[in-house]
Amino acid sequence: MTEMDTRERQVLDRIERARRRRPVVKDERVTLAHGAGGKATHTLIEAVFVDAFRNPALEAMEDGATLDVAGGRAVFTTDSFVVSPLFFPGGDIGDLAVNGTVNDLAVCGARPKYLSAGFVLEEGLPVDDLRRIVASMAAAAEAAGVAIVTGDTKVVQRGKGDGCYVITAGIGVLERDVSLGTATVRPGDAVLVSGPIGEHGVTIMLARGELDIEASLTSDTAPLHEPVSALLDAVPGGVRVLRDATRGGVATVLNEIADASGFGIVVDEAAVPVRPMVTGACELLGIDPLYVACEGRFVAVVDGDQADTALDALRAHPLGADAALVGRIKDDPPGIVLLKTAFGGTRIVDMLVGDPLPRIC
Amino acid sequence: MTEMDTRERQVLDRIERARRRRPVVKDERVTLAHGAGGKATHTLIEAVFVDAFRNPALEAMEDGATLDVAGGRAVFTTDSFVVSPLFFPGGDIGDLAVNGTVNDLAVCGARPKYLSAGFVLEEGLPVDDLRRIVASMAAAAEAAGVAIVTGDTKVVQRGKGDGCYVITAGIGVLERDVSLGTATVRPGDAVLVSGPIGEHGVTIMLARGELDIEASLTSDTAPLHEPVSALLDAVPGGVRVLRDATRGGVATVLNEIADASGFGIVVDEAAVPVRPMVTGACELLGIDPLYVACEGRFVAVVDGDQADTALDALRAHPLGADAALVGRIKDDPPGIVLLKTAFGGTRIVDMLVGDPLPRIC
Numbered sequence: 252m253t254e255m256d257t258r259e260r261q262v263l264d265r266i267e268r269a270r271r272r273r274p275v276v277k278d279e280r281v282t283l284a285h286g287a288g289g290k291a292t293h294t295l296i297e298a299v300f301v302d303a304f305r306n307p308a309l310e311a312m313e314d315g316a317t318l319d320v321a322g323g324r325a326v327f328t329t330d331s332f333v334v335s336p337l338f339f340p341g342g343d344i345g346d347l348a349v350n351g352t353v354n355d356l357a358v359c360g361a362r363p364k365y366l367s368a369g370f371v372l373e374e375g376l377p378v379d380d381l382r383r384i385v386a387s388m389a390a391a392a393e394a395a396g397v398a399i400v401t402g403d404t405k406v407v408q409r410g411k412g413d414g415c416y417v418i419t420a421g422i423g424v425l426e427r428d429v430s431l432g433t434a435t436v437r438p439g440d441a442v443l444v445s446g447p448i449g450e451h452g453v454t455i456m457l458a459r460g461e462l463d464i465e466a467s468l469t470s471d472t473a474p475l476h477e478p479v480s481a482l483l484d485a486v487p488g489g490v491r492v493l494r495d496a497t498r499g500g501v502a503t504v505l506n507e508i509a510d511a512s513g514f515g516i517v518v519d520e521a522a523v524p525v526r527p528m529v530t531g532a533c534e535l536l537g538i539d540p541l542y543v544a545c546e547g548r549f550v551a552v553v554d555g556d557q558a559d560t561a562l563d564a565l566r567a568h569p570l571g572a573d574a575a576l577v578g579r580i581k582d583d584p585p586g587i588v589l590l591k592t593a594f595g596g597t598r599i600v601d602m603l604v605g606d607p608l609p610r611i612c
Numbered sequence: 613m614t615e616m617d618t619r620e621r622q623v624l625d626r627i628e629r630a631r632r633r634r635p636v637v638k639d640e641r642v643t644l645a646h647g648a649g650g651k652a653t654h655t656l657i658e659a660v661f662v663d664a665f666r667n668p669a670l671e672a673m674e675d676g677a678t679l680d681v682a683g684g685r686a687v688f689t690t691d692s693f694v695v696s697p698l699f700f701p702g703g704d705i706g707d708l709a710v711n712g713t714v715n716d717l718a719v720c721g722a723r724p725k726y727l728s729a730g731f732v733l734e735e736g737l738p739v740d741d742l743r744r745i746v747a748s749m750a751a752a753a754e755a756a757g758v759a760i761v762t763g764d765t766k767v768v769q770r771g772k773g774d775g776c777y778v779i780t781a782g783i784g785v786l787e788r789d790v791s792l793g794t795a796t797v798r799p800g801d802a803v804l805v806s807g808p809i810g811e812h813g814v815t816i817m818l819a820r821g822e823l824d825i826e827a828s829l830t831s832d833t834a835p836l837h838e839p840v841s842a843l844l845d846a847v848p849g850g851v852r853v854l855r856d857a858t859r860g861g862v863a864t865v866l867n868e869i870a871d872a873s874g875f876g877i878v879v880d881e882a883a884v885p886v887r888p889m890v891t892g893a894c895e896l897l898g899i900d901p902l903y904v905a906c907e908g909r910f911v912a913v914v915d916g917d918q919a920d921t922a923l924d925a926l927r928a929h930p931l932g933a934d935a936a937l938v939g940r941i942k943d944d945p946p947g948i949v950l951l952k953t954a955f956g957g958t959r960i961v962d963m964l965v966g967d968p969l970p971r972i973c
Contacts, residue, residue: 286694286971288859288905289964293868325686329728329781331766333647367690369779371732403779405692407971411774416766418730420690420781498649507654544649603650610647610768 274298281376286406299382303389304399326361328352329420335610337414339458341469344417345387347546347612350474352421353395357476358493358549360431361423363395368402368419373412395474427483433511435491441558442578443551445478445571447524448501449543452611453532462535466528473547478571485564489554496548497612499603502541504550505588506602516588518578542603544611635659642737647767660743664750665760687722689713690781696971698775700819702830705778706748708907708973711835713782714756718837719854719910721792722784724756729763729780734773756835788844794872796852802919803877803939804912806839806932808885809862810904813972814893823896827889834908839932846925850915857909858973860964863902865911866949867963877949879939903964905972
């Protein structure tokens with residue numbers, strides 16, 4: 252039967268093709284088919300994601316990754332990244348997405364272990380751009396000692412996205428017996444920042460060409476688990492709260508802590524580390540560096556008596572070399588952050604209102 | 613000093629305001645400020661998300677949720693949702709996002725426990741729409757017995773998104789000693805589907821107004837952990853693979869299983885449960901129901917000798933009432949899915965190519 256012959260030939264051809272296959276994405280741009288869950292999606296996943304993130308949990312290609320969570324106490328977090336532009340001096344949306352979730356886990360006192368990665372891609376995104384982003388995620392994951400174990404990709408039509416959004420979730424394990432949280436804060440505690448602030452936000456503004464100035468600034472995007480570990484080791488029981496200072500900047504983190512603890516925070520403006528280029532750019536933009544996002548800095552509230560030990564430990568790590576004691580927790584004014592300005596005055600530092608720097612992360 | 617009086621008054625006012633505060637979102641539409649990490653973000657989170665998802669891990673309002681993962685073996689998964697329209701008969705992007713991740717955990721054999729929720733909102737989204745979505749997520753989470761313990765919100769400018777994208781990640785615990793995976797599939801195994809296929813996809817197409825027909829179809833979106841549990845309890849050791857049939861439909865799932873196991877799958881078209889309205893709509897659209905997404909149906913490969921017991925167990929649950937045995941695993945043709953058509957012919961069912969139904973989930 253000719254019909255059967257044709258079918259048999261088709262079957263044999265299909266098998267031969269499958270045997271030879273090593274998935275390759277031939278398209279130059281992302282198409283809606285890449286998000287359809289079919290052949291193009293599979294090729295994209297195998298050729299781009301699995302190839303970059305390679306690990307047994309991910310390669311099992313099941314709907315979820317099976318993990319060993321030793322000890323039983325885990326921390327779970329998620330963060331969405333919509334930064335524009337996708338690539339900027341010092342990083343891109345990929346390492347930002349990995350470091351951001353690693354840092355959320357680190358400031359909860361956990362050792363970051365597993366990440367998921369979701370992608371919302373706009374039709375037309377150059378596949379080479381996606382490759383760069385994914386490569387950067389793989390490198391950041393390796394640097395932070397985490398495995399990207401599960402993921403998902405969707406594609407939206409042109410004009411319904413902006414190239415690439417990346418959403419990471421993360422699991423970390425609590426290996427230390429830490430008890431961090433705003434409820435542990437008390438008057439006399441010291442407020443530290445781990446390094447110069449505002450570099451990420453200002454770098455993004457400059458990368459957008461919104462300021463006609465040349466500057467050699469780079470984003471501070473970095474994984475913070477090591478300096479956090481160093482701090483927790485140096486003053487066990489002495490760390491009250493850790494927060495990475497992303498959107499809304501240090502001012503917003505301090506307001507969150509003041510608001511939740513009910514205590515006041517008095518900050519010495521002169522003690523806050525800010526690079527001159529950041530100060531200058533902020534003056535031109537009419538914004539306060541205290542509100543500008545960092546992606547590799549954190550705020551720590553520590554026992555006031557152990558502040559020097561804490562600072563020494565931070566400064567011993569490259570990512571904490573310029574750490575500084577910037578303020579103190581006070582009884583008054585309750586729930587308020589006050590800044591002692593360089594000119595001897597005092598002003599309230601409120602939480603960020605509006606968005607001077609949209610899509611900074 | 614008048615200056616001090618003014619400052620003191622400001623401080624006292626601020627404290628009074630903070631005391632009185634119960635966060636309320638006054639805006640009718642989402643603005644970029646809602647994604648800025650500042651005041652508007654906090655208000656949105658407290659008034660909309662925390663209020664809806666209320667649980668101790670989330671209410672701690674730290675950067676991540678601390679969880680007890682009893683037993684130590686966990687499953688981790690993520691899924692992004694870009695469905696258009698946001699609301700459709702039988703559901704919306706909110707319950708879809710919760711059920712989707714619950715189902716990914718369930719088909720890995722895990723009991724779904726914790727979810728994260730990331731939102732990428734487009735400036736201009738009506739806040740009431742967001743409330744509806746969030747309320748629907750909360751209801752779906754309660755129905756599935758999971759807690760949404762951590763989240764994140766970003767806002768992009770008009771024209772850089774499409775109302776609302778929701779990205780969920782989930783953690784489940786493996787309480788059973790199951791060993792699911794395509795490596796366990798063997799010839800003679802039976803292939804089951806848990807109910808009529810294609811209803812979600814066709815419902816979305818109709819909701820878009822792309823077909824000028826009236827139909828009372830609703831999405832099949834549902835949490836599958838209970839029928840999956842019933843199946844695993846009924847034939848312990850007899851379940852090889854479970855997959856929920858979302859994007860790409862049943863045909864894509866079968867191809868994944870055939871491809872990964874190296875065995876063939878022969879499907880009896882007449883045995884595949886499809887509601888007449890789905891068949892009719894698919895004919896008009898020129899698509900095959902086998903490729904249409906379900907959001908509350910799964911494919912199970914089970915030991916051929918235990919197929920009847922497995923079917924009985926599924927049919928005893930409302931979500932599996934129309935479960936059917938649709939095919940068998942065969943030695944030949946290796947890696948290929950063959951369909952025995954209602955007319956006695958045979959054709960290859962390939963993986964989905966292109967995207968006939970973009971943004972179905």
